[in-house]
Amino acid sequence: MKNPVLILALAISGGAMALGLWSWQEWVKTSSGAQSQQWQAATVLPQARTLPAVELLDQKGQPYPSGQLKNQWHLLFFGFTHCPDICPNTLALLAAINEARSNNSQAAIQMVFIYLDPQRDTPAKIKAYVEYFDKDMLGLTGSEAALAKLSSGLYLPYVIGEADANGYYNVDHSGSLVLLNPQGQVRAYFSTPHRLEAILQDLDKLTRS
Amino acid sequence: MKPQHALLALALLLSACGKTQNQACSSLVVSDAWIRSLPPGPTVTAGYLQIENHGEATVTLSSFSSADFERVELHETRDLDGQLQMRAITGLEIAPGDILAMRPGGKHLMLFNPKLPLKPGEQHKLNLHCAASSLSIMAD
Numbered sequence: 001m002k003n004p005v006l007i008l009a010l011a012i013s014g015g016a017m018a019l020g021l022w023s024w025q026e027w028v029k030t031s032s033g034a035q036s037q038q039w040q041a042a043t044v045l046p047q048a049r050t051l052p053a054v055e056l057l058d059q060k061g062q063p064y065p066s067g068q069l070k071n072q073w074h075l076l077f078f079g080f081t082h083c084p085d086i087c088p089n090t091l092a093l094l095a096a097i098n099e100a101r102s103n104n105s106q107a108a109i110q111m112v113f114i115y116l117d118p119q120r121d122t123p124a125k126i127k128a129y130v131e132y133f134d135k136d137m138l139g140l141t142g143s144e145a146a147l148a149k150l151s152s153g154l155y156l157p158y159v160i161g162e163a164d165a166n167g168y169y170n171v172d173h174s175g176s177l178v179l180l181n182p183q184g185q186v187r188a189y190f191s192t193p194h195r196l197e198a199i200l201q202d203l204d205k206l207t208r209s
Numbered sequence: 210m211k212p213q214h215a216l217l218a219l220a221l222l223l224s225a226c227g228k229t230q231n232q233a234c235s236s237l238v239v240s241d242a243w244i245r246s247l248p249p250g251p252t253v254t255a256g257y258l259q260i261e262n263h264g265e266a267t268v269t270l271s272s273f274s275s276a277d278f279e280r281v282e283l284h285e286t287r288d289l290d291g292q293l294q295m296r297a298i299t300g301l302e303i304a305p306g307d308i309l310a311m312r313p314g315g316k317h318l319m320l321f322n323p324k325l326p327l328k329p330g331e332q333h334k335l336n337l338h339c340a341a342s343s344l345s346i347m348a349d
Contacts, residue, residue: 081250081251082251082252082253083295084245084247084251084253084254084255084317084319084320085255085284085286085295085313085314085317086286086293086295086313086314088245088247088255089313089314124250125250125251128248128249128250129247129248129250129251131248132247132248157292164297166280166321168253168321170294170295170296172292172293172294172295173292173293174291174292174293175288175291175292175293176291191291192288192291192293193288193314
């Protein structure tokens with residue numbers, strides 16, 4: 001990405017979206033009042049919201065419309081494979097959530113890793129990556145337009161950075177997890193820093209409600 | 210030399226006297242060094258270690274290298290209100306008695322383009338470079 005105006009525009013829109021999510025989460029916390037006290041880690045929406053409808057691809061390279069993310073609870077995280085610090089940590093966290101739930105005889109949540117870097121992350125690379133952490137994890141990607149629509153609709157901005165002299169670039173992205181209910185609607189967010197025990201407690205209450 | 214240049218030189222000299230600099234890596238003790246193994250695909254992984262300065266002077270780490278990787282950089286993950294950014298940092302100073310802990314979610318080594326596929330359980334040699342010397346360690 002070489003266009004400085006576009007980078008600036010993306011940075012500004014990213015900042016605006018981050019501010020929007022923060023203000024919105026603050027409003028949700030205030031408006032849900034005493035109810036918010038019961039949550040250890042989650043920001044639970046007073047009313048579940050519709051997930052933006054976009055066409056995605058799964059790790060087998062097959063079409064996977066976002067509307068297919070329903071009929072069970074899903075937990076979404078956004079990242080990219082050339083992210084060696086936070087992304088593997090978060091994938092390990094997602095795997096640990098299901099391991100703990102399985103030990104407590106609770107139903108597994110479908111974990112979904114959404115790849116924001118379709119230029120480097122092909123479905124074959126995504127398959128190897130997600131299955132290394134959890135054989136049941138779903139890896140999705142899509143066109144830049146589809147990913148931008150999905151992330152902005154969830155108030156989780158990302159910015160693809162400029163390549164360095166060696167051609168390496170970063171993707172700045174949100175660390176939040178998004179919980180979808182079995183109707184495929186956004187039910188709650190979990191923002192960083194993530195604490196496994198707190199997330200497990202909240203997921204237990206949310207998935208039973 | 211103009212008077213303002215003389216003043217600047219004096220200020221620099223005084224600041225240099227106030228903080229002793231060690232040009233060598235000899236006072237650094239490294240522990241808990243490990244490299245994350247990843248599936249094939251990404252051309253970059255992360256390394257973590259703890260560096261303690263047992264000396265009497267501040268040590269500046271100028272760079273890192275490894276024969277097993279094309280290049281090694283020092284990076285830091287920053288969490289800005291939930292937005293995660295990763296940026297390269299250079300010229301890391303470690304004061305006497307200080308411990309620099311590289312851990313997941315913070316400072317880490319970026320290990321680019323491994324020359325052979327990484328396998329769990331194998332060790333890799335990492336080199337820490339200071340102005341006048343280098344230090345080699347093994348990372349799990």
